[in-house]
Amino acid sequence: MTREGAGAESPVGGAGVQPSDVTTIRRSPEVLVLGGGIVGLCCAHVLSERGHRVEVLEALRPGSGATGAAAGMISPLVESDFDHTFARTCRTARDLWPAWAEWLAGESSVDLSFSTDGTLVPAYTTAGLQHLDRLQETAERLAENWERLDPDQVRELVPELRDGALAALLLPNEFSVDPAAVVEALRRILLRSGVLIHARRRVVSLRARQNGVDVEGEGWSASCDHVVIATGAGSGAIEGVGNLPIRGVRGQMISFGGFAAHKGPNLRAGGHYALRRGSELLVGATVEKSADDDAVTEAGRDELRDFALELFPGLQWKAVSRHWAGVRPAAPDELPVIGPLHSPRVVIATGHYRNGILLGPWTARVVADLIAHGRSTELPEEFSPNRF
Ligand SMILES: Cc1cc2nc3c(=O)[nH]c(=O)nc-3n(C[C@H](O)[C@H](O)[C@H](O)COP(=O)(O)OP(=O)(O)OC[C@H]3O[C@@H](n4cnc5c(N)ncnc54)[C@H](O)[C@@H]3O)c2cc1C
Incomplete structure (x- = not known):
């Protein structure tokens, strides 16, 4: 095992995601993907499939951001203003999911709880x-x-x-998927294809040069040909990203447990939703624009419990079994932020707000085109980072 691979996930030595103890990544991966949420992992996967040498730098562990908190609704119709470009993109992204979920589950042997019950x-x-x-x-x-x-x-x-x-x-034609299972499936597939995932490697700054990009963290540095910034709500905090107005919007969720395994449609009413997964009923989500941390509150729990009881009166006898929160990455206009940032060598993919699970695979395809050709025919101008 090389020193560069020590402690990181690799097909040779890695048995899972480990904190990386190296001070310098000496190999020069072609593409460094910053962030191990659904967007970063999907990008790493597609880039690797297209023949790039890829490594992922994740501040905590894969799926520890908004992705791990998400419900996993793949629900383009009831989410947005239908005629907007964004809604069209969401439907295109939705259409990728059935085949992709089947492939992902088959390749990884992970049950994604992919539901096609509408x-x-x-x-x-x-x-x-x-x-x-x-x-x-x-x-x-x-x-x-x-x-x-x-x-x-x-x-x-x-x-x-x-x-x-x-x-x-x-x-x-609306679906749902277990985001934590998608992260695990991608992690396994990336591991197998030789993509290193460095956990606990927070990127502090990046600097694009003519021939590459330098990335630095606390006590370590790395260089590469291209960088993909997929650090979710944390994207604006990296020095060198510039004044990108990405903020965090907290979302809380609750669940009720102890149900017999059962499938059925997702339910939507008045801005909230409920869906069955395994033995749980998941209920979400609050939209707290003035909170950018992942703390849970009693008010959030009550809001979701009241909604759930209104829809399912039988729940009054059940206690909330889990209560959690995540921070969605949002731009001021609530549209994704995808495109080259200050340099063709640096591509940003964030701002997926309430639809990052839905949009993850589509985003990866677009990002891979941007890295390979400098442009993507699928990318609406409205998503450009230059709009701010
Ligand atoms: C409660 C809730 C419910 C949701 N439900 C749905 C849903 O049903 N359907 C849907 O499509 N979307 C849903 N979303 C939205 C979705 O979760 C997000 O849009 C999506 O997860 C964003 O993915 P991401 O990879 O951009 O960000 P994240 O998942 O946040 O990943 C970013 C990663 O970058 C890492 N990072 C941050 N800073 C740095 C740094 N400096 N260096 C290295 N790594 C760094 C973080 O640790 C994190 O792991 C929901 C969100 C919430 C909170």
Whole structure:
């Protein structure tokens, strides 16, 4: 084992992600990916598949940022303003998931809990019915599949749901996946393809030169041909990134446990959602624009529990089994920030806000094109880091 590989994940010596104890990464990887969330790991994977030599530098451990806290909804239709470029991108990204999830699960032997049971939006009031009408019209216009369910069909599909739904819209082309499982699957595949993942290696600064990029942390340094900045909400804190207005937006989630394993659609109502995964019901998420840490609060727990009880009255007998939070990376306009940053050798991919799981594989494809060709035909101008 070379000194450079010591303590890092490698196909020769690594048995998992370890803190790296080297003071200098002496080998010169072609691409250093900063950040081991879904965006960084997907980028590392696609870049490695396209023949680049890649290493990942992660401040803590892979999946420890927003990715590890996420619900994993792959839900482009009920998330955003439908006609916007962003919504179109989300649908393109969604379409990549079924084949990619199948491949990822097969290659890694990790169960991703990938669900293709769709999203159900129930309506209990006249205003709720009007919302369904608008959603249905939009789905029709976009040639998205939808199904209008009457109260009996709603009861049959989700028997635990509160009685009295006037109707519901089922969007069958919405999915969900377990983000922690995706991280583990990617970690295994990267390990096998020789991509080193250096844990506990926080990048403090970077500097682009004409022929490469220098990256520094506390007591170590590295050089490479290209850098991908995928450090989520922490991206603005790296010296050399410039005045990028990326902020953290806290999201809290809760879960109820002890259910028999059961599949079923994701449920959406009034800005919140609930989904079944294994023996748990996950309920999310708060959107706290004035909080950029991952602390959990009683108010957050109550907000989510009230929503869950409103939807599933039977939960009143159950205690919340888990309560956690993560910090979403958000730009002021809440659009992703993807593109070359000050130099063609430095590509940033952050600002995925509420849709980083959905957008991860798509982002990686775009980033790999930017590294190889300096441009991507798939990348909307609206996502450029130069817009600030
Ligand atoms: C509660 C909640 C629910 C969510 N639900 C969904 C959902 O259902 N569907 C969906 O699509 N999205 C969801 N999201 C959003 C999604 O989680 C994020 O958009 C996505 O995880 C962002 O991925 P990322 O890789 O950019 O960032 P992160 O996952 O935050 O990864 C960034 C990584 O960079 C590391 N890092 C930071 N600074 C440095 C540094 N200086 N040097 C080295 N490494 C560094 C961090 O430790 C971290 O591991 C949710 C988010 C939250 C909080």
